[in-house]
Amino acid sequence: MASAELEEACREIRGARGQPRRLGLxxxxxxxxxxxxxxxxxxxxxxxxxxxxxxxxxLLVPSHDQDQHELCKLLYLWALEPAERDAVVAREAVEGGVxxxxxxxxxxxxxxxxxxxxxxxxxxxxARFRRNLDQDMVTEPxxxxxxxxLALAASRRSHHDDLSQHIAKCDARRLHDTKNSGAGSVxxxxxxxxxxxxxxxxxxxxxxxxxxxIYGHDYTKALKTNGSAExxxxxxVVVKCIYNPSKYYSKLLQRSMRSDPTDRRLVTRAxxxxxxxGIDEIRSAFKRSYGRNLADxxxxxxxxxxxxxxxxxxxxxxxxx
Numbered sequence: 540m541a542s543a544e545l546e547e548a549c550r551e552i553r554g555a556r557g558q559p560r561r562l563g564l565x566x567x568x569x570x571x572x573x574x575x576x577x578x579x580x581x582x583x584x585x586x587x588x589x590x591x592x593x594x595x596x597x598l599l600v601p602s603h604d605q606d607q608h609e610l611c612k613l614l615y616l617w618a619l620e621p622a623e624r625d626a627v628v629a630r631e632a633v634e635g636g637v638x639x640x641x642x643x644x645x646x647x648x649x650x651x652x653x654x655x656x657x658x659x660x661x662x663x664x665x666a667r668f669r670r671n672l673d674q675d676m677v678t679e680p681x682x683x684x685x686x687x688x689l690a691l692a693a694s695r696r697s698h699h700d701d702l703s704q705h706i707a708k709c710d711a712r713r714l715h716d717t718k719n720s721g722a723g724s725v726x727x728x729x730x731x732x733x734x735x736x737x738x739x740x741x742x743x744x745x746x747x748x749x750x751x752x753i754y755g756h757d758y759t760k761a762l763k764t765n766g767s768a769e770x771x772x773x774x775x776v777v778v779k780c781i782y783n784p785s786k787y788y789s790k791l792l793q794r795s796m797r798s799d800p801t802d803r804r805l806v807t808r809a810x811x812x813x814x815x816x817g818i819d820e821i822r823s824a825f826k827r828s829y830g831r832n833l834a835d836x837x838x839x840x841x842x843x844x845x846x847x848x849x850x851x852x853x854x855x856x857x858x859x860x
Contacts, residue, residue, distance in 0.1 A: 540573055540576050540577075545576060545577060545580040546580070546584070548565070548569075548577050548580075549577060549580050549581045549584050549585070551565055552565055552566070552577070552581065552589065553581075553584075553585060556592065556596070557596065559596070559607055559610050559611050559614065559845055560610075560845035560848065560849075562593070562614055563610060563614060563845060563848065563849035563852065564848065564849070564852055566614060566617055566618070567617075567849050567852035567853045568852060568853075568855075568856060568857040569857070570857070571621065571814060571815075574617065574618060575620060577589065578590060578618055589618050590615060590618040590619050590623070593611065593614045593615040593617075593618050594615045596611050596614075596615075605803065606844040606845065606846040606847075607845065607846070609803045609806075609807065609846055610844075610845050610846040610849055612807070613807055613810070613846075613849065614849075616628075616807070616811060617814075620663075621652075621656065621660075621815065622656065622659035622660045622662070622663040623663045623667070624811065625648045625652070625660040625663070625664075626660055626663035626664040626667050626668070626672075627667070628644055628647075628648060628808070628811065629644070629645055629648050629660070629664060629672055629675075630664065630667070630668050631644070632644040632645050633645075633675045633676070639684070640804075640805070642682065642684035642685070642688070642773070643684070643776060644808055645676060645684070645688055646684065646687070646688060646691075646776060646777055646780055647780060647808065647812050648660065649688060649691050649692065650691065650740055650777065650780040650781050650784070651780070651784060651812065651815050651816070653740070657692075660672070661673070673689070673692060676688055676689065676692075677689070682773075683728075683769050683770040683772075683773040683774070684773045684776075684777075686728070686732060686770075687731075687732070687735065687773055687774065687777050690731075690732045690733075690735035690736040691735050691736075691740075691777070693735075693736040694735055694736055694737065694738055694739055694740070694743075702741055702742055702745050703742070703745075704745070704749070706738075706742065706746075707742065707745040707746045707748070707749040708749050708753070710734055710738070710742075710743075710746035710749070711746050711747075711749040711750035711752075711753055711754075712753070713730060713734065714731075714734075714746065714750055714758055714761075715750065715753075715754060715761070717730045717731070718761050718762070725768050725770075725771070726762070726770070726771055726774065728770050731774060734746075740781055743781050744781050744782055747778060747781065747782040748782070757782070758778055758782075759775050759778050759779060759782075762774060762775045762778070763775070783824075784812070784816045785816050785817075785820040785821055785823070785824035786824045786828065787812075788809055788812045788813045788816055788821055788824075789813075789821050789824040789825040789828055789829075789833070790828065791805065791808065791809040791812065792806070792809040792810070792813065792821070792825065792833070792837075793825070793828075793829060793836070795808075795809050796836070796837065796840040796841060797840065801840075801841060803846075806850070810850060810853060813853075814853070818853060818854065818856050819856065821833065821854075822834075822854065822856070833854045834851050834854035834855045837850050837851050837854055838851050
């Protein structure tokens, strides 16, 4: 952003304090990089952290005003750097008792970050909450999501930028063999966890692509055959997050707004994940999957509110706002 544009954006945001609707419409079209530029310029101009200011505003909203409360919370998360935001999302998941929705939120955080980015998330978590994220993910009794998460966390320690097509093909065949080894419909958990602990996210994504190329269908389809055990259900979610994140988040958006009543926590998770993947990709994936314009779908699915208008503005992106 040019300096004049930054200054103007900061003045507008400063003037919109206490007006969540106006703040939302000002911040919604901004890309993650632009939001961080604005945050830095805001601090330089006014000596205040924009994210902290938005968080303070969120605390003043009565909890019974659900739409305003959720919008203010979302604006606060919208202004944070990715590592800070992930730390807050992860902490909410952990404090919720690490239920299945909580585990899925943790999976989303872990699978969309590279090794160095996840390191900063863990540092932000430690600085903000004085706790270790890896340790907080460990529960008793052990849960399939937990075992998959810890394996993926280990894979970050062996993350490499260079991808191997040969390794991907070998892994694809191992995935196929462990599902068709005569042990019924249950996959060999030990094989999966070993693979996840030794591969980077990009390498796993390549393995799932190779699986489809070799066997003619997605690996997740094989996991659904003849019913699914608890580990397989968790594995399917993890694979979807890794293999096709734009499709995963477009489906999450659709499902979150079709629930009755609307699950705003799920909507927030979906929109934050979409922001990380890229709203252009999410719009395209949503159109392919549902034949609908994402902004129109949000507008029609949610009751009129400032919260809905912010989501619609995000879905439209800067080109349409």
